[in-house]
Amino acid sequence: MLSRRTFAGAALLGAALGLAAAVGASVTAAEQPKTVAVTAIVEHPALDAARKGIKDELAAEGYLEGRDLKLEFESAQGSPATAAQIAQKFVGEKPDVIVPISTPSAQAVVGATKSIPVVFTAVTDPVGAKLVPNLEHPGGNVTGMSDLSPIRLHLDLIKEIMPKATHLGVIYNPGEANSMTLLNLLQKEAPGHGLSLVGAPAPRSADVLAAAQSLVGDVDAIYVPTDNTVVTALEAIVKIGTDNQLPVFAGDTDSVPRGAIAALGFNYYDLGRQTGKIVARVLKGEKPGDLPVESIKTTQLFVNPGAAKAMGITLPDSVIKRAKVVVG
Amino acid sequence: MNQVALFGAIEIGLIYGLVALGVLLSFRVLNFPDLTVDGSFPLGAAVAASAIVNGTNPYFATLLAILAGALAGLVTALLNVRFRILHLLASILTMIALFSINLRIMGRPNVALLGEPTVLTPFEGLGVRSMLLRPALVGIAVALVMLLLTRFLASDYGLALRATGANPRMARAQGIATGRAICLGMALSNALVALAGALFAQTNGFADITIGTGTIVVGLAAVIIGETLLPARRLGAAVVATVLGSILYRLAVAFALNAHVLGLEASDLNLVTAVLVGVALVLPGARDPLRTLLGRRARA
Numbered sequence: 001m002l003s004r005r006t007f008a009g010a011a012l013l014g015a016a017l018g019l020a021a022a023v024g025a026s027v028t029a030a031e032q033p034k035t036v037a038v039t040a041i042v043e044h045p046a047l048d049a050a051r052k053g054i055k056d057e058l059a060a061e062g063y064l065e066g067r068d069l070k071l072e073f074e075s076a077q078g079s080p081a082t083a084a085q086i087a088q089k090f091v092g093e094k095p096d097v098i099v100p101i102s103t104p105s106a107q108a109v110v111g112a113t114k115s116i117p118v119v120f121t122a123v124t125d126p127v128g129a130k131l132v133p134n135l136e137h138p139g140g141n142v143t144g145m146s147d148l149s150p151i152r153l154h155l156d157l158i159k160e161i162m163p164k165a166t167h168l169g170v171i172y173n174p175g176e177a178n179s180m181t182l183l184n185l186l187q188k189e190a191p192g193h194g195l196s197l198v199g200a201p202a203p204r205s206a207d208v209l210a211a212a213q214s215l216v217g218d219v220d221a222i223y224v225p226t227d228n229t230v231v232t233a234l235e236a237i238v239k240i241g242t243d244n245q246l247p248v249f250a251g252d253t254d255s256v257p258r259g260a261i262a263a264l265g266f267n268y269y270d271l272g273r274q275t276g277k278i279v280a281r282v283l284k285g286e287k288p289g290d291l292p293v294e295s296i297k298t299t300q301l302f303v304n305p306g307a308a309k310a311m312g313i314t315l316p317d318s319v320i321k322r323a324k325v326v327v328g
Numbered sequence: 329m330n331q332v333a334l335f336g337a338i339e340i341g342l343i344y345g346l347v348a349l350g351v352l353l354s355f356r357v358l359n360f361p362d363l364t365v366d367g368s369f370p371l372g373a374a375v376a377a378s379a380i381v382n383g384t385n386p387y388f389a390t391l392l393a394i395l396a397g398a399l400a401g402l403v404t405a406l407l408n409v410r411f412r413i414l415h416l417l418a419s420i421l422t423m424i425a426l427f428s429i430n431l432r433i434m435g436r437p438n439v440a441l442l443g444e445p446t447v448l449t450p451f452e453g454l455g456v457r458s459m460l461l462r463p464a465l466v467g468i469a470v471a472l473v474m475l476l477l478t479r480f481l482a483s484d485y486g487l488a489l490r491a492t493g494a495n496p497r498m499a500r501a502q503g504i505a506t507g508r509a510i511c512l513g514m515a516l517s518n519a520l521v522a523l524a525g526a527l528f529a530q531t532n533g534f535a536d537i538t539i540g541t542g543t544i545v546v547g548l549a550a551v552i553i554g555e556t557l558l559p560a561r562r563l564g565a566a567v568v569a570t571v572l573g574s575i576l577y578r579l580a581v582a583f584a585l586n587a588h589v590l591g592l593e594a595s596d597l598n599l600v601t602a603v604l605v606g607v608a609l610v611l612p613g614a615r616d617p618l619r620t621l622l623g624r625r626a627r628a
Contacts, residue, residue: 073594074585074594074597075594075595077598078538078542079542080536080539081528084340084528085340085582085585087532088333088335089329089332089333089586092330092334092336093330093333103438103536104438104538104539107438107440107532107534108534110442110533111532112332129442129534130441130533177436177438
């Protein structure tokens with residue numbers, strides 16, 4: 001019994017490998033249209049939107065799927081081991097560009113090839129993830145886009161609305177990796193904007209009220225970064241802001257209808273469009289290593305003039321005119 | 329499937345073969361349904377990656393990972409043996425605790441190893457293509473583990489372990505300290521799983537807090553595929569069958585990744601994998617697959 005089963009199993013495996021080789025051959029034979037291989041760690045609304053953005057931008061750049069472009073997509077369905085296998089598969093197929101979406105997918109792809117051009121996207125901290133040695137001139141075969149909050153633009157906005165502000169309070173959860181990255185970036189950017197930062201840590205949502213209270217008297221405005229713990233308790237911060245005439249700014253646009261006076265957000269479709277532009281440049285022959293890692297350029301401004309009035313300031317007309325959404 | 333994908337599948341299959349051997353030890357030899365695996369795999373990755381990033385020699389870092397895994401297994405065993413917590417629940421407790429512990433060890437959800445020295449670094453200058461080098465080196469490591477494990481299971485300690493799993497009352501009557509045997513077996517099982525995690529992190533360039541999800545499912549699938557395709561009464565053969573089962577599982581995934589040819593979508597991946605593994609399990613034993621399916625239904 002053992003031998004027959006073993007034989008059957010081996011035969012099945014053999015057939016599988018044979019068919020696999022045939023499939024592989026057919027994939028590598030066609031060379032004419034450009035191939036772009038996209039992979040994401042999991043199906044997710046934001047990541048799917050980014051993928052759609054990449055496809056649409058490539059079409060706008062003249063790479064129409066099916067005609068000038070072979071666009072391949074694989075999802076690891078949440079499994080990093082599968083992400084590693086997808087990376088190997090793509091490297092074996094030698095596409096013109098590999099586009100990994102999300103940090104684990106990007107790490108798997110960058111670990112698997114040193115020669116095929118890679119344009120990653122939706123990675124918060126590309127340097128910390130060791131995808132590139134620096135953002136300005138990555139060198140090698142890798143470049144891409146970060147989905148980090150556009151902190152500099154956020155500070156620009158705060159200064160535009162409150163030119164006299166000198167002290168900015170920031171409430172954050174020290175246990176959230178993303179928030180610590182944002183805080184480091186804020187600390188780097190704030191002096192250039194004539195702001196000094198006052199941090200108020202809140203490890204749990206229940207601590208947010210006390211953290212906001214601790215800022216009263218020390219700051220001119222409060223900035224709420226995209227921190228899950230803190231955003232959950234936004235209403236507490238808005239209350240402190242209203243009671244003490246401290247304008248509250250947010251990092252995400254969803255917080256504006258909840259009482260923050262203004263926020264500059266972005267969506268993952270636009271992130272995908274911008275990534276598509278980089279992919280197109282690489283397809284046209286530019287070296288990924290020469291292209292700086294980009295951060296989001298297309299943003300949407302949400303403002304809440306009612307909340308601004310309650311917190312003792314008036315939003316400049318230029319800001320309200322620019323806003324995509326005016327709440328209240 | 330191209331060559332790189334094929335060798336990649338074999339490499340990952342070999343690494344998960346270590347997980348499957350751990351599962352064989354707990355589920356089959358000790359008869360201890362152990363879910364610690366979902367925590368000890370990322371634990372191995374976290375310990376190895378954090379140690380390497382902090383300048384530890386990769387081989388020593390891997391050893392630390394193995395010890396950490398053994399410790400995790402020991403905790404589950406002690407919760408069961410000492411505190412009489414049901415084995416399944418004991419392992420769930422350790423597994424969920426390890427999620428937080430792994431975050432503590434790494435200090436963040438993801439530690440990158442790209443460009444850092446790994447256990448593969450000393451061999452990279454030999455001129456072998458990395459596509460072949462990685463599965464070859466992992467293969468040597470796994471073969472070594474298989475040899476040691478087979479010899480261990482045939483030793484006095486190993487026999488005590490098997491007796492404990494087969495019939496604990498009888499084992500106690502023969503003077504075997506079954507509690508100690510469970511501790512030893514569980515430590516060994518999770519040490520193997522952590523070794524797999526450490527190798528995964530080093531061959532793929534990162535440790536991530538999410539890499540443990542579903543590890544136990546993959547490990548169990550590999551054990552059962554191995555048992556079905558190579559039914560063996562000798563444990564040595566079962567060890568070989570388990571690793572082969574793991575490789576076959578990964579080949580099924582690699583295959584499913586090429587299912588576009590059949591008009592399937594990327595989101596069908598897991599379904600295609602499941603069908604392929606299912607077919608591989610059913611077909612070999614059946615002269616007429618349809619009758620087998622119907623026959624099974626009749627029996628159920």
